[in-house]
Amino acid sequence: MAHAPETSSALHGVMAEFDSGQALVDAARQTMAQGFTRVEAYSPVPIEELNDIIHKKRTVLPKLVLGGGLTGMATGFVLQYWASVIEYPMNVGGRPQASWTTFIVPSYELTILFSALTAAIGMALLSGLPQPYHPVFNVERFSMASSDKFFLVIESTDPKFDQRAATEFLKGTGAKGVYDVAE
Amino acid sequence: MALQETPVILPGHDFETVTETIAEIPLSRRFPLGWIGIILVALAGAGLLQMALGYLVLKGIGLWGNNAPVGWAFDIINFVWWIGIGHAGTLISAILLLFKQQWRMSISRFAEAMTIFAVICAAIFPIFHTGRPWLAAYWLFPYPNTMGLWPQFKSPLIWDVFAVSTYATVSVVFWYVGLIPDFATMRDRAVSRVKAIVFGTLSLGWRGSARHWHRYEVATLILAGLSTPLVLSVHTVVSFDFAVSVIPGWHATIFPPYFVAGAIYSGFAMVLSLAIPVRRFYGMESLITMRHIDNMAKIMLATGLMVGYGYAMEAFFAWYSASPHERFMMWNRMFGPYAWSYWALISINVVMIQLLWFKRVRTNTTLLFVMSLFVNVGMWLERFVIIVTSLNRDFVPSSWGMYYPTRWDFMTFFGTIGLFLTLFLLFLRFVPMISIFEVKTLLPQAKVKAEH
Numbered sequence: 001m002a003h004a005p006e007t008s009s010a011l012h013g014v015m016a017e018f019d020s021g022q023a024l025v026d027a028a029r030q031t032m033a034q035g036f037t038r039v040e041a042y043s044p045v046p047i048e049e050l051n052d053i054i055h056k057k058r059t060v061l062p063k064l065v066l067g068g069g070l071t072g073m074a075t076g077f078v079l080q081y082w083a084s085v086i087e088y089p090m091n092v093g094g095r096p097q098a099s100w101t102t103f104i105v106p107s108y109e110l111t112i113l114f115s116a117l118t119a120a121i122g123m124a125l126l127s128g129l130p131q132p133y134h135p136v137f138n139v140e141r142f143s144m145a146s147s148d149k150f151f152l153v154i155e156s157t158d159p160k161f162d163q164r165a166a167t168e169f170l171k172g173t174g175a176k177g178v179y180d181v182a183e
Numbered sequence: 184m185a186l187q188e189t190p191v192i193l194p195g196h197d198f199e200t201v202t203e204t205i206a207e208i209p210l211s212r213r214f215p216l217g218w219i220g221i222i223l224v225a226l227a228g229a230g231l232l233q234m235a236l237g238y239l240v241l242k243g244i245g246l247w248g249n250n251a252p253v254g255w256a257f258d259i260i261n262f263v264w265w266i267g268i269g270h271a272g273t274l275i276s277a278i279l280l281l282f283k284q285q286w287r288m289s290i291s292r293f294a295e296a297m298t299i300f301a302v303i304c305a306a307i308f309p310i311f312h313t314g315r316p317w318l319a320a321y322w323l324f325p326y327p328n329t330m331g332l333w334p335q336f337k338s339p340l341i342w343d344v345f346a347v348s349t350y351a352t353v354s355v356v357f358w359y360v361g362l363i364p365d366f367a368t369m370r371d372r373a374v375s376r377v378k379a380i381v382f383g384t385l386s387l388g389w390r391g392s393a394r395h396w397h398r399y400e401v402a403t404l405i406l407a408g409l410s411t412p413l414v415l416s417v418h419t420v421v422s423f424d425f426a427v428s429v430i431p432g433w434h435a436t437i438f439p440p441y442f443v444a445g446a447i448y449s450g451f452a453m454v455l456s457l458a459i460p461v462r463r464f465y466g467m468e469s470l471i472t473m474r475h476i477d478n479m480a481k482i483m484l485a486t487g488l489m490v491g492y493g494y495a496m497e498a499f500f501a502w503y504s505a506s507p508h509e510r511f512m513m514w515n516r517m518f519g520p521y522a523w524s525y526w527a528l529i530s531i532n533v534v535m536i537q538l539l540w541f542k543r544v545r546t547n548t549t550l551l552f553v554m555s556l557f558v559n560v561g562m563w564l565e566r567f568v569i570i571v572t573s574l575n576r577d578f579v580p581s582s583w584g585m586y587y588p589t590r591w592d593f594m595t596f597f598g599t600i601g602l603f604l605t606l607f608l609l610f611l612r613f614v615p616m617i618s619i620f621e622v623k624t625l626l627p628q629a630k631v632k633a634e635h
Contacts, residue, residue, distance in 0.1 A: 116406055120406065
């Protein structure tokens, strides 16, 4: 007990376990109302409300995908124009070299290809994935987070964070268990 | 009471039982005898394919039966057939997602797997038809080579390369993204260290945090939104391979929608051919319910009727065009040397399919299984009819000729079925065949009330 500052410096945060999505959402609301800011919730299924409650910000992913798609379209068109008009012109039935209508299909496909890759890779990278190690995995019960348990973590970087107070607070939100998360 | 529908998944499931039922199969150490038996047969088929392709590379494509005037035959028939089958997977995972059809969740994973394996089988045909597949790179893809050659971008064949390779890539990406949270579940449940590491790597370290899920849901919706126009474009572009030419029977404006409907029709037949035995063998009846089977049969009926409309319009156009070549083409299809294939396809795709109007047929899985196999045959015959009967007798009678497939054609075709089954069985054994987290979202535990 006398070493409280030492243990808390090696602490990622305090984790509470819940039985249902509803309990997690209620606890998340209480935690945010309490003024905590560095909070994260973990659930086995997507729960739309959690992001609105905790992070409040929507992802920039759609804008990135738009950029990816436009890049794909431009790539497709420029590639075809350059290959068919500048680098390797070939007369096909006397049609114009820059017959852009015939360039539509590959440009369209590359638009989709680039957008889809941006969506998938962007989703992973924005989430910091791949990330083999994360402190939450140190809690043994956390292996249930992908099965049927719901978790809420108040992180130690939170300015209001105090290990004992956070633990007591989380117990008061109806948690089935509260655990320290080692860094 | 009459309005009450069978639930999407049967009652009695909670998060834990869903995880257990699905995750148990890839994590168990058992290889069921039935699975071993079938994969041995499938591997024999894949071996046949290897033999056929190996000999083809040694001897050249003269092994195949296609020759002037029928320059395209089994290679393109099987290509279109396989690509078409793939379409149901994307329809289920993308279009039904946009329409918020929750019943798709139990079948989307393995329908998508089916898509990927079908596209692999499809790709084999055009690539090996080039004769020297190791050179196909500069024939097909625009990459700088020392000869300064570039593909002809005004040709639908190169559009097809772009459409199919984009389709393959996006299907794999969509499938993998869908698997990430399930791989995390497998990682957390794996008992053996090796499995935990393999699934952990595949899961990319997924934690299921609120931020993760938010981006994940946005990404999934975007991918579904992108896959929808993509899947419609793929068979459209495949139909351009025919429709842009001037061959009677190919040069038709109805081809793109007619091909897309046919693709979805044959794809749902294949999903049924796979789902019916799989749910019985693995005891998945509570997750893949009669509701799924019934719905899939209905989609098969609807798309089958569209295909039937396509056949009617082809005959109508042939008559209404007043072109003697078009009229002769239709006559040749109906009464020429390949008439058997035309009437076989009509009796399957137009006549037999009418049985699906009856609920008793749609809920009889054995009958439906047999019918779905017939539909696969029927759709194969459709491509055979379109391709062979248009080419074997075109404008000049002196250039007419018959097409007979050789044993190598059959070996390659049946070989791809073996390869497809091999890949599918490996998927069933090593990957969660139903999306665990998506099925969970259907349960009351996942529901959250709005703030009061």
